[in-house]
Amino acid sequence: MESPRRIRAHPGWSGCLLWLRLGALVLGGLCCALLPAHAAVKEARILILNGTDPYLPGYLAFDSALRANLTKDAAWSIVLFSEALDGQRFAVEALEHEYLALLSKKYRALSIDVVVAVTRPALEFFVRNGERLWPGARVVYQGSGVGMAGHQMLPLHATGVLAPEDVEGTIALARRMQPRSRQMMVITGASDQDRRFEQLARKAVTGSAEGLSTEFLSGLPQAELVAAVAAAPPDTMILFLTQFRDRDGRPYTPRVLALEVIKVAQSPVYSISETFVGTGAVAGMVEVLEERGRLVAERVLDALAGRVPDPARAMHQIASRCVADARALKRLSLDASLLPEGCEIRFADRSIWDEYFWVSLGAIGVLAAQSLLIAVMRVQMRRRRAAEAEARKRFSEMAHMNRRVAMGEMSASIAHELNQPLGAIRNNAGAAELLLDADPPRLRDVKEILNDIKRDDQRASDIIARIRKMLVKAEFQVRDIDLNVAIDETTALLAEEAALRGVTIRAELVAGLPQVCADAVEVKQVVVNLALNAMEAMHDQPPAQRRLTIQTRCANDHEAEVSVRDSGAGIPSDLLPRIFEAFVTSKASGMGLGLAISRTIIETHGGRMRAENGPEGGAIISFTLPFAVAAPA
């Protein structure tokens, strides 16, 4: 049963708040400590007054560049405001009254330090109303420089960055790119802004006109314009300058219209706007908006600092830069080498290397690492093989020694076995001697004797040969062998030893046992080891009870099994799990290596050895050997 909880305010809160307050204090203190030494960071208020649609891509790019550059100066803490007149689409003068009312209300209590007037309408608005709306504010102008020279009423200390509007340069660029072209199409709109550009174009064309036929499409409605462009012959040079309104007064977003034009154009389209060159125009002498933003920001900061500009250089005209679109060049099969030197080719097909630099680097790194790994592994493998060969050699030596020891253990029975035929030979020789001394010499008997001597000599040789086969120090030599035959040879080897110890050996060999792939000497060595162990184990049994059985059978469809069973007392249960370990033995003498070596031999052949106690009390050691795989017919 739960104890009733005490009802009160959340226990942690007051504590939490206390910690928060403390934290804030500490943090505030830290901030103060970390701020730069001059505590006087001045606050500046900048108003960006855009005379047109501020969301045109060009102005967005410029705006972000401007902001980035303004905040770089750590001396100022800049607060940015922004107003838009959208003068292309809405008649500023008609709305002036309302604009004034709104703006004066907005900025009554707010003092602006610098106004950035973007486009001519904004500048003119500022000239008319700036004093009243934002007293004391300086102006930095950004926009077209056309007609600037004649302007008398520029505000005090006004500076500006003028757009290049390099129509002439763009036309020249077009003629470079299409040297054989004799046809030019210039697209402009019907608004004042548009007409201004038309004038620029006409002037430029008359300047460099030889052999050039120029068509001016001014203020065409979209459908007509698109049709005209589509119908233009392939090697035309199309100059899309600007179209804010067609002759019917319909408003356009120049960029959108340009896209439609570019879509149908079979000829290259050139432009003076950086943003158009990103959307399909081939190339142009443009104003780089990043640069514009940087330069305007410089002038704003100058104005904030109160620097007085040199009137002669107050208005700075940016140089136009050549920019080309590699995709459009490729699409229209234009030769990029015709571009002027230093032209910035954008959107170039980056090679795999460019495109995926880091990925490629990573891939190369991975490949290099892999190669290194493989090389290291190769070295390791070589070392391991060498080590394995060494180990095999050592084991071979040890196995050989084990064979010699086993034969040594059987030396009494070997001597015994040899002395039978040798004894018979001696007897026969003695008899022959006597028979030759008889009168007359019994030559026929002597001949018979000599035959017997030869036969017994062969017997002795066979015994020795059998032993020597076991003592061979050969390399591991695997062949297809008949296990039953090998077992028979082994029982022949062991016969004398068994007889000596009063042991009866019985071989139960299953008929038709398939051949196994093994080294015959080593297999026999294993059986000898096991048999000698077994005979030793039966030492204490009465002679009638000393029975050794060697059995072969098919263990399964891919292995043969040999088992050596004795009628001794069996393996003690505490020794049984360790019986195959080296130096484990229940014998008073001997090193206990025989079973370990035997098992290793079998395992090298791909078999297994196991030991267990049989139901009748003796031990059974058995091992498997894989059948030889029949060669494909």
Add this chain to the structure above:
Amino acid sequence: MNANSPIVHVVDDDAAWRTSLERLLLAGGYRVALYESAEDFLAASHVEAPGCILLDVRMPGLTGLQLQKRLAEVRQVLPIVFLSGHADIPIAIQAMKAGAQDLLTKPVDKDVLFRAIEEALVRDRESRGAHDRLEALRSRLNGLTRSERQVFDHVVRGRLNKQIAGDLGITERTVKWHRHNLMEKLQVRSVAALVSLAEQLDMLGGRDRS
């Protein structure tokens, strides 16, 4: 060779050895009998001809030493020369202690073999001779009458004629008469010879009754 020539009995499980040995012995002028195993030898009926046994130490079934023991049990007295395939000292000592004539190692030099056989045959003759003599003595003893036998028993125990007469309830003269006859039958001329005879026949065991 005649029916009483000594026979050399060869007991060995190795056929080649047996054959070669037979050849050698025949060439040396001996009569030979071959046996594949100790059991075969025991089973065979042996005419009591002189001879000796050439016995392999190690054989399957009954071993050479076991056969030696068996033969001793049935008082078969042919001398045994053991032949061994390898020098085994404990076995050798056991064999010699149990009364073997000799132990030779295979392969055996023929002169060594023949010498051993000869020594065995000599021993055999001697023991046969001794045996025969005892048998003769025994049969002579058996030829004594009851009374003669009684007198004999007392005489060899050192009893005087007078005492014997008293023991047996006969006259001293009768004692002298029996004494004369039994000594003639037993072919001895002195009491000492009588006692010796009794000793040989192992009749003097037990305490002197006098």
